[in-house]
Amino acid sequence: MKHLIRALALACFVPFFAAAHAQEIGTVNFDFDSAELDATAMAKIEEIANKLKSIVSYKPTVVVGYTDAVGSAGYNLGLGQRRANAVANALAAHGVPVDRVGLVESRGENDLIVSVATPERRNRRVNVTLEQMMAACQNYRAIPLTQRSIGSELQGDLKARLTTAATSFLQFQSDGLNTAAFQVAGAARETCEIAVAYDMGAYRKLEYSQRCFCNAARLDVALGKIPPA
Structure with a gap:
């Protein structure tokens, strides 16, 4: 006993993450206050798409957008969503089946990689993962x-x-x-x-x-x- x-x-x-840890596939970074995909981002998306197409898995692909801490929380939530949508659409254009993507969402300025209130490129990102199944x-x-x-x-x-x-x-x-x-x-x-x-x-x-x-x-x-x- x-x-x-x-x-x-x-x-x-x-x-929590020990029980529901996601498999990292790749990260796309963005310019300040932008959801546009530059040449570097497009090259990364092509790499992620090729990796996803090579993986035989039942787990859904999850695309999550983030921002840095500059600006209001509400604005950043929307910006993170635009970034996530841009990456999800680009993955589809590179041949990743639409039904392979299970979730496209924004966490805005939450979960900063670098805890600063100033512009930081590493915080301006979209993470693409294979989600583990499942929480409660x-x-x-x-x-x-x-x-x-x-x-x-x-x-x-x-x-x-x-x-x-x-x-x-x-x-x-x-x-x-x-x-x-x-x-x-x-x-x-x-x-x-x-x-x-x-x-x-x-x-x-x-x-x-x-x-x-x-x-x-x-x-x-x-x-x-x-x-x-």
Whole structure:
């Protein structure tokens, strides 16, 4: 019992990004107060597009725009969105399928790389990532998987979630704790086991893959690894 409490306590100190870290693909930088793509930016976008087209992944591409700290927060939020839109459109023009991009958003002057109030080019950027799936889950049907997602990469992720769920379930069981976390671990173990067992072409593999991801995310919340939605 003591070692379980200690493990849960330590889990509470795991930062959010450790559980939902995104795979970095590339960064495009901008001139001051501009959403225009110069020659350097276009060369970088071509590099990012080629990389995305070479990666076989079910994970959605996420495009996020940022600004430096000069100007109002509202203006910078809009500027960051214009930058993100410009990069997303340029990626599509370079052959990245539109449905490959899952999110195009702005965080404005939040998350500065260099914490200064003056113009700083490194802060004026758009980050392109492959997003990990997912944070806290409310409904498995919201998990953005499709039949095209099914493949060896997804199967590996399902197996990893099954291992985590099974280990947590056995730990709770050995400590005699019939808690909500124990029940979530059981649900995650069951759905992930079914998802792994289905053949790649099975009709219900997609549904149980979504259920596995959702229950695994709920387990991470119960363990304190990620915050609730």
